[in-house]
Amino acid sequence: MAAEELPSIDALGQFELTTSLGAFGRSVNFTQSNTMMLIASALVLGMLYFGMRPKAVVPGRLQALAEMGYEFIYNMCSDQIGHEGRRFFPFVFTLFFFVLMGNLLGLLPYSFTYTSHIVVTFALAAAVIVLTTVVALYLHGWKFFTYFFPAGAPKMLAPLIIPVEVISYLSRPVSLSIRLFANMVAGHVMFEVFASFVVMLAAAGTLGVVGAIGPLALNVVLVGFELLVAALQAYVFAILTCIYLHDAVHLH
Amino acid sequence: MRGITSLASLAFTLTTSAAFAAEGKRGMPQLDVANPLITSQVVWMAIIFFALYLLLSRWGLPKVELVLKARAATIAGDLDAARAAKVLSDAARDEMMSATQKAHAAAQAQVTAAVDQAKAEAAAQAVTANARLDRQLAEAESRIAAARASAVDALREVATTATVDVVARLAGFAPDQAVINDAVGRALTARAA
Numbered sequence: 388m389a390a391e392e393l394p395s396i397d398a399l400g401q402f403e404l405t406t407s408l409g410a411f412g413r414s415v416n417f418t419q420s421n422t423m424m425l426i427a428s429a430l431v432l433g434m435l436y437f438g439m440r441p442k443a444v445v446p447g448r449l450q451a452l453a454e455m456g457y458e459f460i461y462n463m464c465s466d467q468i469g470h471e472g473r474r475f476f477p478f479v480f481t482l483f484f485f486v487l488m489g490n491l492l493g494l495l496p497y498s499f500t501y502t503s504h505i506v507v508t509f510a511l512a513a514a515v516i517v518l519t520t521v522v523a524l525y526l527h528g529w530k531f532f533t534y535f536f537p538a539g540a541p542k543m544l545a546p547l548i549i550p551v552e553v554i555s556y557l558s559r560p561v562s563l564s565i566r567l568f569a570n571m572v573a574g575h576v577m578f579e580v581f582a583s584f585v586v587m588l589a590a591a592g593t594l595g596v597v598g599a600i601g602p603l604a605l606n607v608v609l610v611g612f613e614l615l616v617a618a619l620q621a622y623v624f625a626i627l628t629c630i631y632l633h634d635a636v637h638l639h
Numbered sequence: 640m641r642g643i644t645s646l647a648s649l650a651f652t653l654t655t656s657a658a659f660a661a662e663g664k665r666g667m668p669q670l671d672v673a674n675p676l677i678t679s680q681v682v683w684m685a686i687i688f689f690a691l692y693l694l695l696s697r698w699g700l701p702k703v704e705l706v707l708k709a710r711a712a713t714i715a716g717d718l719d720a721a722r723a724a725k726v727l728s729d730a731a732r733d734e735m736m737s738a739t740q741k742a743h744a745a746a747q748a749q750v751t752a753a754v755d756q757a758k759a760e761a762a763a764q765a766v767t768a769n770a771r772l773d774r775q776l777a778e779a780e781s782r783i784a785a786a787r788a789s790a791v792d793a794l795r796e797v798a799t800t801a802t803v804d805v806v807a808r809l810a811g812f813a814p815d816q817a818v819i820n821d822a823v824g825r826a827l828t829a830r831a832a
Contacts, residue, residue: 402668404676416679424684428691435699442706444713450706457703477696485688504669506681511688572669 396583398576402503420501427488427501456484460625467629471636475629478518482511483625490571490617494610502620503571505564512564515628523635534638563627570620574613581606791827798823 406412407419438453446454460480464472486502493500501507523531535552536545581602588599671677799819806814 399667404668404674404680406676416676417683418676418680420680421683421687424687428687428694431691432694432699435695435702439702439706442709444710453703454707457700457707477692477700480700481688481692481695485691501680501684504677504680506669506677507684510681510684514688568669572667 396580398579398583401499401575401579402572404504419499420504420507423489423492423499423501424485427485427492430488430492431484456480463626463629467626468633468636472629472632475518475522475632479625479628479632482515482628483621486511486567486624487618487621490621491614493571493575494613494617500571500575502567503575505568508564508568509560511567511624512560515563515631516560519631519635522632523638526636527638531638534634559627559631563624567620567624570616574609574616577609578606578613581609795823795827798827 404418404420406417407422408417411417412422434449434456435453438449441447441450443450457480460483461473461476464476464479466472468475489500489502489507492498493503520531523534535549535556537548537552540548584602585599585606588595588602591598668674669677802819802823803814803816806812806819
C-alpha cells in the first residue's frame with residue numbers, strides 16, 4: 388500500500404474560509420462564516436418575532452423560549468452588574484445569542500462554526516473590553532486607574548501589584564477569546580479525527596467495519612458533549628462579560 | 640478549572656495543528672492572516688453584529704419586555720382583585736357571623752322571656768288557685784265551725800232538757816235553770832277538750 392492511497396486526516400480543512408453567496412460574495416469577500424452569522428441572527432430575530440407575535444399571557448412553546456432567553460440574560464445582567472446592568476442588557480443578549488447560535492449551528496453537518504475563528508472571538512472579546520474600559524472611564528474618569536492598585540494594599544508592593552493588575556486586565560480579551568475559540572476548534576477537530584477513523588477503518592474490510600463502531604459511537608457521545616460545550620461556552624462568554632462590566636461600573 | 644480545560648484544548652489543537660503542519664500541510668486556517676477572507680470576515684461580522692444589536696435593542700427585546708410587563712401587570716391586577724375579593728368575603732363572613740350571633744342571642748332572650756312569662760303566669764295562677772282554695776277551705780271550715788256550734792247548741796239544749804227532765808223525775812223538783820246550764824256547760828267543755 389502506498390502512503391498516498393490512504394485517506395488522510397484533514398482535521399483543519401473544515402475551518403477554511405471560502406466566499407459565499409455567489410458572485411456577490413466573491414466581489415465583497417463575504418465568507419460562508421458570515422452567511423452563518425446571518426442565519427444565526429435571523430434565527431434569533433425569528434425566535435423573537437414568531438415567539439412574541441401571539442403576545443399571550445400564558446405563553447406557547449416558542450414564546451416561552453423567547454421569554455426564557457430574555458429573562459435568563461436579563462437576570463444575569465441585573466444579578467451580576469446590579470441595577471445599572473439593564474443598560475447593557477441588549478449588548479449581553481446579542482453577544483450571548485450570537486455566540487450560542489454560532490456554536491450550535493456549527494454542530495450541524497455541512498455548516499460552519501464561526502466561533503472557531505480566533506479573529507471572530509477576539510473581535511467579540513475586544514468589543515467587550517473596549518466597552519468595559521469606555522464605560523469605566525466614562526463613569527469614573529481618572530479614578531478608573533485606581534482599579535489597578537487596590538485600596539489598602541501596602542505602598543511598598545505597588546511596583547509589583549500594578550504591573551500584575553495591568554497584565555491581568557489586558558489578558559482578559561485574550562483569555563476570553565481563546566477560551567471560546569479553543570473549545571470550538573478542539574471539539575470540531577475531534578469530530579473530524581474520529582469520523583476519519585470511521586472512514587479509514589471501514590475502508591480496511593469487514594473487521595474494519597466492526598472496528599469502526601468504536602469511533603462512531605465516540606462521535607455520537609461527542610455530539611452530546613459538544614452541545615453542552617456550545618451552551619456552556621456561550622454562557623461563560625456572557626457571564627464573564629457581565630463580571631467585567633460589573634468591575635467597570637463598580638471598580639471592584 | 641475552565642482555564643485549565645481551555646488551555647488543554649488549546650494545547651491539543653496546537654499540537655494537532657503542528658502535527659499536520661509537519662506533514663507538509665498548511666497550519667490552522669484561522670491563523671493564516673495573509674488570507675484576505677480572514678479580515679473581511681471580521682468586517683462583515685462587525686456589520687452583522689451591529690445590525691443584530693440594533694434590531695434586538697430597538698425592535699426585538701422591547702417586544703418581549705412589553706409582553707412581560709403586560710403579564711406582570713395582569714398578575715398584579717388579578718392579585719389585587721383577589722385581595723379585594725378576599726377583604727369583601729371576610730367582611731361578609733364577619734357580618735354573617737355577627738348576624739348569626741345576634742340572632743342566636745335574640746332567640747335565647749325570647750326563649751328566656753317566654754319561659755319567665757310562663758313561670759310568672761304559672762305562679763300567678765298558682766297564687767289565685769291557692770287563694771281560691773284557701774277561701775273555700777276557710778268557708779268550709781267556717782261552715783264546719785257553724786255546724787259544729789249549732790250542733791253543740793242543739794246538744795246543750797238536749798242535754799239541758801234531758802238533765803232537767805232527769806232531775807225532775809229523780810228529785811221531783813224543777814232544778815234551778817242556771818245551775819243546770821252551768822253544769823251542762825262544764826260537762827260539755829270537759830268532753831270537747
